[in-house]
Amino acid sequence: MKTIRLIVFALIFTNLFSCTKKEDPKPDATNVTVTGIKIVTMPLTDGGSDWDLDGGADPIFTIINSNATLYSHNLYYPDVTSSSFPLVYTIADGYKLPYINQAYGINLYDYDETSANDYIGQVVFNPSSYKSERPASKTFTDGNVQVTINFSWE
Numbered sequence: 001m002k003t004i005r006l007i008v009f010a011l012i013f014t015n016l017f018s019c020t021k022k023e024d025p026k027p028d029a030t031n032v033t034v035t036g037i038k039i040v041t042m043p044l045t046d047g048g049s050d051w052d053l054d055g056g057a058d059p060i061f062t063i064i065n066s067n068a069t070l071y072s073h074n075l076y077y078p079d080v081t082s083s084s085f086p087l088v089y090t091i092a093d094g095y096k097l098p099y100i101n102q103a104y105g106i107n108l109y110d111y112d113e114t115s116a117n118d119y120i121g122q123v124v125f126n127p128s129s130y131k132s133e134r135p136a137s138k139t140f141t142d143g144n145v146q147v148t149i150n151f152s153w154e
């Protein structure tokens with residue numbers, strides 16, 4: 001009888017001890033930086049026509065919010081074809097988004113030297129949805145456009 005009581009006490013004590021050892025969950029991130037994107041797929045033609053007179057699109061991208069273009073990435077991949085994907089873009093120092101609780105768009109354009117760039121498509125994301133999860137990357141799809149965004153959270 002005495003032995004059983006001791007075991008019960010030991011079990012209770014062990015449970016109490018293991019509870020106090022639980023770590024606090026990581027707090028929600030308050031800042032997020034976009035460190036790069038990857039174009040997984042995008043339309044190879046502009047509604048059936050070539051993006052350029054002399055070949056495929058030369059994709060670049062911008063980061064926008066509802067008011068303005070916040071960041072423009074001006075390095076492009078020339079004349080992409082179906083075998084060019086995925087297209088990987090790195091933002092050298094990262095682009096820190098001004099607010100975590102706001103919607104942003106990644107806009108894709110075909111860079112054109114002698115005329116205005118052609119709009120290819122967009123994915124929209126709101127980092128506040130992921131501030132507790134803090135994913136290193138997340139993939140977004142809209143129509144024929146699929147983009148993976150790389151994040152750094154703090």
Ligand SMILES: [Ca+2]
Nearest residue numbers: 051052112118
């Ligand atoms: Ca064009």
Ligand SMILES: [Ca+2]
Nearest residue numbers: 052058111112
């Ligand atoms: Ca072009």
